[in-house]
Amino acid sequence: MITTATLYSTGFLVLILFYCVVGCSTAEDPTQGFAELPFNSSYYYIQKPYDLDVSKRYSFVNGTHQLWVYSTDKPLARSSPTRPRTEVIINGYNYTSGVWQFEGNAYVPSGTSGVCIMQVFGADPNATITTTLMLRVYSGNLTYYTDPVIVPQIYDRWFRVNVIHDMDASNVKVYVDGFLSYQGSGRGGAFHFFKFGVYAQKNDSDYMESRWKEIKIFKKIVHASHKKHHCKKNLEFN
Numbered sequence: 001m002i003t004t005a006t007l008y009s010t011g012f013l014v015l016i017l018f019y020c021v022v023g024c025s026t027a028e029d030p031t032q033g034f035a036e037l038p039f040n041s042s043y044y045y046i047q048k049p050y051d052l053d054v055s056k057r058y059s060f061v062n063g064t065h066q067l068w069v070y071s072t073d074k075p076l077a078r079s080s081p082t083r084p085r086t087e088v089i090i091n092g093y094n095y096t097s098g099v100w101q102f103e104g105n106a107y108v109p110s111g112t113s114g115v116c117i118m119q120v121f122g123a124d125p126n127a128t129i130t131t132t133l134m135l136r137v138y139s140g141n142l143t144y145y146t147d148p149v150i151v152p153q154i155y156d157r158w159f160r161v162n163v164i165h166d167m168d169a170s171n172v173k174v175y176v177d178g179f180l181s182y183q184g185s186g187r188g189g190a191f192h193f194f195k196f197g198v199y200a201q202k203n204d205s206d207y208m209e210s211r212w213k214e215i216k217i218f219k220k221i222v223h224a225s226h227k228k229h230h231c232k233k234n235l236e237f238n
């Protein structure tokens with residue numbers, strides 16, 4: 001017997017199916033086609049308020065980087081006009097071409113707001129900003145700069161971030177937990193590197209913290225045979 005309720009629920013199922021065919025995406029492995037590069041403490045250092053010891057704003061315990069800063073803290077250098085920050089700066093992989101990828105598992109405790117937690121540094125020198133990408137948190141929303149919202153409500157849980165910067169095509173992609181959650185254009189510039197931690201922005205909370213683990217840096221594998229002068233068959237990193 002077909003009741004109105006059955007009809008309603010069938011309609012609902014069809015609607016869900018429709019959404020899944022049209023809109024559902026499955027988690028991907030954004031690192032496919034990329035080669036992981038060596039990464040350890042030789043590839044980064046910590047930027048923190050200039051008047052404090054690193055240990056006052058950063059810890060690395062059991063593989064987890066914990067970075068925190070207060071709204072009233074000093075900038076990274078006495079002469080700097082920038083807002084307070086505690087960030088890991090990956091200065092071992094400055095890049096000027098190619099396709100690069102940052103991966104990390106991040107955790108932002110509730111209360112932390114008005115803060116940048118990850119950056120692709122470097123942009124057109126004539127631009128008013130010095131970055132190609134900022135991932136920020138406003139009241140629990142993970143955002144690309146101030147908008148759009150990439151993922152709402154990311155407080156108090158670990159989430160995996162993959163940021164791909166294709167310098168050649170001038171675009172950026174952000175994956176959260178394996179889902180492509182943002183893509184947009186690059187912002188020029190000839191020189192880039194990745195950073196993560198906490199960097200206070202407008203409307204910052206009194207206290208800001210992010211935690212990061214399993215940081216990995218990747219570079220897209222370029223097949224030598226795809227290049228104009230292919231004399232070798234082996235893979236090379238461009």
Ligand SMILES: *[C@@H]1O[C@H](CO)[C@@H](O)[C@H](O)[C@H]1NC(C)=O
Pocket residue numbers: 038039040041042
């Ligand atoms: C990090 O790895 C490099 C090799 O990529 C090695 O030369 C260096 O000694 C390592 N540094 C630390 C602190 O383990």
Ligand SMILES: *[C@@H]1O[C@H](CO)[C@@H](O)[C@H](O)[C@H]1NC(C)=O
Pocket residue numbers: 061062
């Ligand atoms: C680090 O990991 C070990 C082993 O899992 C655990 O016993 C210890 O409590 C952890 N320490 C901290 C500070 O989380």
Ligand SMILES: *[C@@H]1O[C@H](CO)[C@@H](O)[C@H](O)[C@H]1NC(C)=O
Pocket residue numbers: 091092093094
């Ligand atoms: C990356 O660039 C910075 C300048 O921003 C420089 O201090 C650092 O030595 C460079 N790193 C490498 C590995 O060349």
Ligand SMILES: *[C@@H]1O[C@H](CO)[C@@H](O)[C@H](O)[C@H]1NC(C)=O
Pocket residue numbers: 124125126
């Ligand atoms: C920056 O602006 C100057 C003056 O307008 C121009 O000459 C230069 O080419 C610009 N640089 C870039 C990278 O666009």
Ligand SMILES: *[C@@H]1O[C@H](CO)[C@@H](O)[C@H](O)[C@H]1NC(C)=O
Pocket residue numbers: 138139141149152
């Ligand atoms: C957070 O994101 C939700 C959904 O996108 C939005 O409605 C809300 O206004 C955002 N909150 C803030 C503080 O941006």
Ligand SMILES: *[C@@H]1O[C@H](CO)[C@@H](O)[C@H](O)[C@H]1NC(C)=O
Pocket residue numbers: 138146202203
């Ligand atoms: C900062 O807060 C003010 C007032 O609450 C609000 O109008 C503005 O949109 C906020 N800016 C950002 C970047 O969140």
